[in-house]
Amino acid sequence: MVHLNRRGALGSLLTGAAVAAVPAAAEAAEAAVPCPAPAATWAKGIEGQRKADLGDGTFLNPILAGDHPDPSILKDGGVYYMTHSSFDAYPGLLIWRSTDLVNWTPVVTTLKTNVGSVWAPELCKHQGRYYIYLPAKFPDRNTSYVIWADAIEGPWSEPVDLKLPRYIDPGHVVDEHGVRWLFLSGGDRIQLAADGLSTVGAPEHVYDPWRYPDDWDVEGFSPEGPKVMKRSDWYYLVTAVGGTAGPPTGHMVIVARSKSLAGPWENDPKNPVVRTTNNAEKWWSRGHATLVEGPAGDWWTVYHGYENSFYTLGRQTLLAPVAWTKDGWFEVGGGDLSKPLPKPKGGKPGPHGLALSDDFSADKYGVQWNFFNPGPREHKRLSRAGGVLTLKGAGEAPSTGAPLIFVNGDQAYEIECEIEVDPDTRAGLILFYDRQLYCGLGFDAKAFVTHQYGIERGRPANPHGSRMLMRLRNDRHIVSFHTSGDGGATWKRFDRGMEVSGYHHNVRGGFLMLKPGLYAAGQGSARFRGFKYRALG
Incomplete structure (x- = not known):
């Protein structure tokens, strides 16, 4: 996402390999932030809320209704985890869990220290440890942090400042030599230290994103949300361009591929692979996509979109099928996602959502509230x-x-x-x-x-x-x-x-x-x- 002017009130609290000085009073206050109750106490139903799983082998988007933008999804064995931008809501960065890509339950809220407005995080796992890379903005500064945990349920560390003042939307990837990288907005990348808690050297520009025709109705070029994955001999770089909001036809998904993370990157001749083309479509401003392998080995993508006439609900999480083509590219199916689609095969459905009614007998602070x-x-x-x-x-x-x-x-x-x-x-x-x-x-x-x-x-x-x-x-x-x-x-x-x-x-x-x-x-x-x-x- 781009051009955000949010507010803030507290600097970051940092622990681990890169510790910054913070006021002792603030540190003591934040240390006392309560943890939410175990998941079993709040996953009691959805009280008529929209549920994607139609119970007949099909699902109808969104898979997570309401404001769940910039989805970052991780496949961890047979389990999927996902988190989203949480902006000014604290505790923030709630992680969701699924075994079928359609039904999702909350697991844990990971960020309790107010580091500003948090958007477009990256959830990943490397050598047994979980990481979330998160851009954050106060009115007077912009940077990116990382938090980590040895178990998905936590405890999660305090934020470590990566000192990246000009970038948003980090995407984590490991190259063929085992070196860790963050891809950043605008087609840049920066190397990470082996522990993932600091950067090495300076950012470098490696990709000039594909540009749409000048007569398309968009908000602005705004290359953002880079997600990188490797399949066979190719690295695939999935990027959003066109601006996150503005005209419903603006936001879109583009793809490039390369044999090396350093490039050169070849743009997909069919770009964009996802785009709202007509204001009559069900879902507007579709973008910020990540590819993920389904439970049966087929491929899917999660991305976000505004619902036609319901900007007030924010950007909701959508799921669409992906088909690889003989030329080594892929196509995203589902059309405008207004119709039911077959569910991913091989997954085991679980409970979905959480009860929003609250008798205040259990602690839902940070999970609901x-x-x-x-x-x-x-x-x-x-x-x-x-x-x-x-x-x-x-x-x-x-x-x-x-x-x-x-x-x-x-x-x-x-x-x-x-x-x-x-x-x-x-x-x-x-x-x-x-x-x-x-x-x-x-x-x-x-x-x-x-x-x-x-x-x-x-x-x-x-x-x-x-x-x-x-x-x-x-x-x-x-x-x-x-x-x-x-x-x-x-x-x-x-x-x-x-x-x-x-x-x-x-x-x-x-x-x-x-x-x-x-x-x-x-x-x-x-x-x-x-x-x-x-x-x-």
């Missing part, structure tokens, strides 16, 4: 006991605090929760893009607080007092609210509706998603009970 761009002690605001989630207030509104949000993948859904506030505290339900663009409804003991376009729009009287049930419904961008002061026996529709189809990247920038969530602001705390998520038909 994430803070947006948190400060170094943000997790201290959060506590859970006896089926109650307590969230200390921060700032005066979501624009000056860090709300607690999550990724979902439905075009229509509702969330519901009982909320109780202390004096001088406001809390509620929101749909949050970033601190300048969100909507929702909150309250204190005397008045409601309406949020729209990222600003406070009104404070009508609150007849329920300091405790109420609140429901937020997003029915294909039409947002409504209901409240109840008698435990749900009666509900009253709130007298302000909203339309949120424009709460997305092509309006605001940032490559994010409009996420549902909770917020608490002011001097006291808010208590949340019985959070419910329901997908609507």
Whole structure:
């Protein structure tokens, strides 16, 4: 991805071979970040959310609905692992697990230290150790880090700064001599040390990416997302060009091959191998692809795309078949992916997703719930006991605090929760893009607080007092609210509706998603009970 201008609040904490000095207070604070509960406690179902596996030997994209962009996939024996850009959400870089490429369950969240907005990571394994290479941006700096673990479940190391200020989207590969490399945006590469925790020498340019015709509707050239693999005598370099968003026909996948990682690289005469060609297609801006061998030895690719008319859901993870041709290139099948496809053969289906309703009996922090761009002690605001989630207030509104949000993948859904506030505290339900663009409804003991376009729009009287049930419904961008002061026996529709189809990247920038969530602001705390998520038909 390109041209991101995100925010940040905390420098990196580094351990291992390349340790940088950090404030002791920050280090102590981050060391106390809690770990999420084991997977069995939160993989309980998907409550009507979209599921790719149709149960008849076919699947319908997306394989991971909602904002799961820049997929990086690793085949590890008979198991597949995948992670995605997590941007400003912390804890971040959630790893998913599958044995059939279609059904996915969460495994572990790997990144707890706020190193900035994190995008286009690379998950790989080398000599028994797992690595994630991750670009990160603060407003005043850009670099790439690496974290590592000896088991996929962790523990994962603190980030090590690779000191690559001009690059994004690293792709890991090992050459025929056993030397490790990162391929970078723009057609450059840099050598890695043997342990993968530092770089050797300076970046070098080895590839001039294929360029589309000048009359195509694209966002910009933006060569990014290089993924390199070897098959037979050839190295294949899969790259995205055309810009991540902008016109739906912009983002695309191109391929080049070479007998050496140093080049020369030969462009596929059929480039691009993936592209949205018409605005009527189901999936827009398709790109950032990685090839992976399926359970039965056939080949597939994962990449991301925006859903037609639902930019608000972010870029979702898609799966398509790959066929190798006699001339040593490959073709990507599936068309625009609007129809069911045969599932990969040989895989064993497992559970998919996680329950988004939360009775707060198990710890889903970092797996479902994430803070947006948190400060170094943000997790201290959060506590859970006896089926109650307590969230200390921060700032005066979501624009000056860090709300607690999550990724979902439905075009229509509702969330519901009982909320109780202390004096001088406001809390509620929101749909949050970033601190300048969100909507929702909150309250204190005397008045409601309406949020729209990222600003406070009104404070009508609150007849329920300091405790109420609140429901937020997003029915294909039409947002409504209901409240109840008698435990749900009666509900009253709130007298302000909203339309949120424009709460997305092509309006605001940032490559994010409009996420549902909770917020608490002011001097006291808010208590949340019985959070419910329901997908609507």
